[in-house]
Amino acid sequence: MELRVLDPAEWDEWYGALVVAFGGIPDDPEELGWWRRLIDPERSIAVWDGSTCVAATSTFPFRLSVPGGAVVPAAGVTAVGVMGTHRRRGILTSMMRRQLDDLRERGEALAVLTASEPAIYGRFGYGIGSMSLSAEIDTARVRIELPPGAEEVSLRYAKVDESLARCEELYARLVPRRPGMLARLPGWDRLNTIDPESYRDGGSPLQCVLAERDGELVGYARYRVAMEAEPAGAKGTVRLKDLEAEDPAVAATLWRYLFEIDLTSTLTVRTRPVDDPFQHLVSDVRRCGIRLRDSLHVRLVEVGAALEARTYAAPVDVVVEVEDAFCPWNAGRWRLTGDTKGATCVRTEEPAELALSVRELGAAYLGGVTLASLAGAGRVRELRPGALAEASTAFGSELAPWLPHGF
Structure with a gap:
């Protein structure tokens, strides 16, 4: 070999x-x-x-x-x-x-992947850092409630290719707002909109609707429609590919549009954030068929540099004992000091206050998995009383991490 x-x-x-x-x-x-x-x-x-x-x-x-x-x-x-x-x-x-x-x-300092078989990568130090939500919504029986400001949003159809540049500008503005999103490299915009017949599975070509406010693009949705007939009439399915929105009113307006497309009664949703706000706008969440699955797997290649690259939701000063048999340069004790403004993470000989493997650090890195929940599974050990609560709070994120598309 x-x-x-x-x-x-x-x-x-x-x-x-x-x-x-x-x-x-x-x-x-x-x-x-x-x-x-x-x-x-x-x-x-x-x-x-x-x-x-x-x-x-x-x-x-x-x-x-x-x-x-x-x-x-x-x-x-x-x-x-x-x-x-x-x-x-x-x-x-x-x-x-x-x-x-x-x-x-x-x-x-960081490596990330999506796994065809999630059982494979834990032994190489990857932890599941984000989950994704999918749903199959009965739009014949579920309705969306619009928040204030939705009346100021207008929608219009657009060709996917002709609107691509404007949509990418909006996407780029949104990336820093939520952990786990990828700043798209040149070429990835086109890859995300490839639309051969073999991808449609009986559905329409990819369609696009733009949301605008005072002439400015503030949201978009791309989707397909698959039509099906039965004796009682049409029973089509809307298949959402991606949806981005500047604010809650825009998002709700786009969701209502998707719910009310003529001749359809089902909306299928894939790869959405686990805290997607549509779940709080629907009239009956039980009829949304919500499911979760693993999404982004995260590996800290260089523990110190990776932990210094992000900020922390609350002040933290903790000594962490890291186990990393596959990348032994990470093993040992690190002192993490940080807050909302920045962080340092350096080698130390001080006594450890938390003990965990690099896999758990990867799982908690984007703020979607708490160190406390990992401790509940026996994957993190508290060696100083109070250290777990302090670190678990600090590692949190206001929004759940989300990977919008695979690679």
């Missing part, structure tokens, strides 16, 4: 190994073209058995919003796959080892 950085001339074989590892279903040609442009061979790893590529992974040089509003460098781990013929040989562990070493050399 040979593990090495990907040669650009070998890209097709490398990507072909991923296709096989993920079931052998090829990507749409348009999407494949975008991946070819977005994936950097210098950030990609290939494992070869002779002349055959048998495993692959890569990272994107993202910027991620963290508590406090900063948008910081974070490596987006992607394209992780090992052919079924070469499992249980330590290949995945070797790739993860090389990848984290490379990220450390680049000075990237």
Whole structure:
């Protein structure tokens, strides 16, 4: 076996190994073209058995919003796959080892990923840092209540491509407001709106409605409509792809529009924040079919730098004993001192006040998982009375972290 950085001339074989590892279903040609442009061979790893590529992974040089509003460098781990013929040989562990070493050399203190199988990545120090909400709403029986100010918002249809630049400007303004969001790199706007027939599953082409106030774009929603008929009449489904809004009145106006599209009775929602306000506007939350699943997995590549990159909701001064067998440079005691204005995190010989693994730090990093809840599961140990409550409060976030789209 040979593990090495990907040669650009070998890209097709490398990507072909991923296709096989993920079931052998090829990507749409348009999407494949975008991946070819977005994936950097210098950030990609290939494992070869002779002349055959048998495993692959890569990272994107993202910027991620963290508590406090900063948008910081974070490596987006992607394209992780090992052919079924070469499992249980330590290949995945070797790739993860090389990848984290490379990220450390680049000075990237955070790594994030979305997992096809969430059980895989905990052993490499990744914790589940955010969840996502999905829903299947019976819009024939559920209504949306509009807050004050909604009457000032106007809606209009727009072509997806023609409105893309304005929508991206709005998205960029919103990124610092909520942890876990990605500042989109060049090209990611187009990737997010690719619309081949194979993606529609019997639905319409991607549609877009813009929300404006005094001529300024303040929100948008992209969606498809799938029509179905039964003897009593039409029974269509609206499939929401993404929705962004500047304020509550805008969001509610867009949600009501989606609820009331003619000839439809169901709205399906994927990948929304767990605290999405629509849950407090609906007339019957039980008929919204709400479900949660893991979303962004977070790994602190450099504990000190990562903890200094964010701010803290309350003053904190705590010595943390970190366990990290996979990246031993993180193991040991760190003194974290911080508040809403900034933080320092340095090595110390002082007695530990909390003990946890880097996996729990990753889970709590974006503020969506409390250290107290992890302690309740036996994953965090309090060594000084009061230290857990202090740190758990400080690590919190006003808004739940949210990853708007995969990578």
